[in-house]
Amino acid sequence: MTDNHDHESEHPGVQPDSELSRRARRAIAMRELLVQKGVVAAEEVREQIERTRARTPAHGSRVVARAWVDPDFKARLLADARAAVYELGYTLTHDAELAVVENTDEVHHVIVCTLCSCYPTSLLGPPPDWYKSFAYRKRAVVEPRAVMREFGLDLGDHVQVRVIDSAADLRYLVLPRRPVGSDGMSEGELAALVTRDSMIGVTSALEPSQTRVAASGTR
Amino acid sequence: MPAIHDMGGMPSDQPIDQSSHEWADWEHMTNALVGALRHRGMMNVDELRRGIEAMRPDEYHSATYYERWSASLETLLVEKGILTTEEIDARAAEVGERWA
Numbered sequence: 326m327t328d329n330h331d332h333e334s335e336h337p338g339v340q341p342d343s344e345l346s347r348r349a350r351r352a353i354a355m356r357e358l359l360v361q362k363g364v365v366a367a368e369e370v371r372e373q374i375e376r377t378r379a380r381t382p383a384h385g386s387r388v389v390a391r392a393w394v395d396p397d398f399k400a401r402l403l404a405d406a407r408a409a410v411y412e413l414g415y416t417l418t419h420d421a422e423l424a425v426v427e428n429t430d431e432v433h434h435v436i437v438c439t440l441c442s443c444y445p446t447s448l449l450g451p452p453p454d455w456y457k458s459f460a461y462r463k464r465a466v467v468e469p470r471a472v473m474r475e476f477g478l479d480l481g482d483h484v485q486v487r488v489i490d491s492a493a494d495l496r497y498l499v500l501p502r503r504p505v506g507s508d509g510m511s512e513g514e515l516a517a518l519v520t521r522d523s524m525i526g527v528t529s530a531l532e533p534s535q536t537r538v539a540a541s542g543t544r
Numbered sequence: 545m546p547a548i549h550d551m552g553g554m555p556s557d558q559p560i561d562q563s564s565h566e567w568a569d570w571e572h573m574t575n576a577l578v579g580a581l582r583h584r585g586m587m588n589v590d591e592l593r594r595g596i597e598a599m600r601p602d603e604y605h606s607a608t609y610y611e612r613w614s615a616s617l618e619t620l621l622v623e624k625g626i627l628t629t630e631e632i633d634a635r636a637a638e639v640g641e642r643w644a
Contacts, residue, residue, distance in 0.1 A: 345570065345643055347636075348611035351618060352574040354635035358627055365580045373576035373583070420582075420589060439552025441593055442609070451575070453564055457609050459551060460558035467553050475560050490552060493589050 377451060384415055385448040385498060386519035389530075390512045392425075393503045403427060406498070410448065417447040421493060427500045428526065433480055434487045435473065435526030436497045437465035443491040445498045449521055456525065466490065476527040499526040506533050548604050549597045571610040578613060587620050595619040 345353070359365050388410055392399035402409040406423040410416075417423055423445055426434040438444065439462045444452040455461055465472050469488045470480060480486065489497050501523040507515060510533065517536050522528040546554075567575075581587045595616025599607070607615065621627040 345640070346608075346611060348607060348614040349568070349570045350636040350639045350643075351632055352577070352610070352614035353570055353639045354632050355614075355617060355621060355627060356573055356577050357639070358631060358635055359577070359581075359621075362626075364586075364626060365577070365584065369580040369583070370573065370576045373579035374572050377572070377575060377579070437552070440549050441596065453562075454609075455560050455562050455564075458561060459605075460556050461560050463551050463554040463556040464558075464560070465552075472560060476562070493593065 380446060380448075380450040382449045382519075382521035382524065383516070384450075385445070385521070385524045386516040387512075388413060388415070388448060388498070389500055389519040389524065390516035392500055393507075393515055394512050399427075399500070402500070415448060417445075422495050423447070423498060424495060425498045425500050426487075426489065428502045428529075430484070430502065432485045432487060433526065434489055434497075434499050435465065435469050436489050436491055436499060437462060438491045439463075439466060440490075440492075443493050443496055445496040445524075448498060449524060453521070473527055476522060478528050499524050501526075501530040504530050504532045547597060548599070548601045549593075574610045574613050574617070578617060581617075586624070586626075591620055592616050 356370065360367050360370075388402065391413060392402050398409060398412070401412075402425050406425045407417050409425075410423070421443075428434055436444075438456070442452055442457045444456060446452070461472065466488050469486050473480065473486075491497050501519065503515075504518055507518060510518075514533075518531040518533065520528060520531060523530045578587070578592060582589065582592075592613065593616075595618075596604070596612045598619065599612065599615050603615065604612065618627075618629075618632060622629055622632075
């Protein structure tokens with residue numbers, strides 16, 4: 326929402342000249358009716374919007390960077406992700422568990438939700454549009470290598486690919502391989518190498534030489 | 545034949561469109577409204593999904609992501625007796641006029 330002013334928030338629609346689809350109009354209508362009847366407070370809806378905005382892939386990046394520099398943390402993360410991320414001050418929503426899977430030189434994991442859009446939102450924020458697209462949902466499980474090539478990742482035949490189909494009750498985060506040439510980098514510098522897409526598994530983490538490109542990009 | 549939402553492995557020669565769109569205000573709101581209702585224990589993610597998966601196939605395919613949420617939310621709120629279709633119809637018409 327671009328405006329948190331009370332008057333505006335009564336009309337969480339759009340600019341006056343935009344077109345609202347039928348389903349959009351009905352969603353706005355439902356919100357108005359629910360607030361009017363006292364089923365939910367307008368403030369609760371606003372808080373949820375802020376909560377969603379506060380979640381970004383930066384959280385996941387910090388978790389990965391810590392795992393790269395601290396083998397004990399990594400072991401705890403792979404064994405009990407909920408407890409490990411809590412150590413870093415992150416909490417997961419109560420209704421879904423998180424599993425972290427490690428990419429290595431031999432095995433590469435990539436995550437999809439074929440049924441809908443399940444995603445580790447607590448650590449990555451809302452999923453990107455492509456993750457929810459029918460094309461990704463259909464193709465990721467049958468031709469993951471072709472899909473990853475579209476994202477610029479060409480895995481050699483010696484790397485085993487494991488596609489994981491997430492579920493509402495169990496979400497997955499990929500721990501990407503630590504890039505070559507990142508020895509001696511600080512945890513903060515390492516976190517800058519960890520892109521959202523590398524934690525979904527469709528790409529690798531950035532090489533140190535790519536970070537300037539990443540800073541100006543959108544991933 | 546698999547259900548409409550069970551599309552893993554279905555044939556597709558479509559490339560992955562990696563562009564992203566900025567959420568419209570109503571999309572933020574719809575996401576948040578469902579979040580608030582879940583927070584209150586009035587619905588859960590399984591119900592939300594069931595409502596989405598119960599959409600008519602043509603609607604499921606043509607709707608955007610949050611349009612599917614809107615459809616499911618409506619199904620659930622009516623089912624639970626919290627709102628009626630008639631009052632949503634009436635208010636949605638008002639919303640349409642306001643933004644016409």
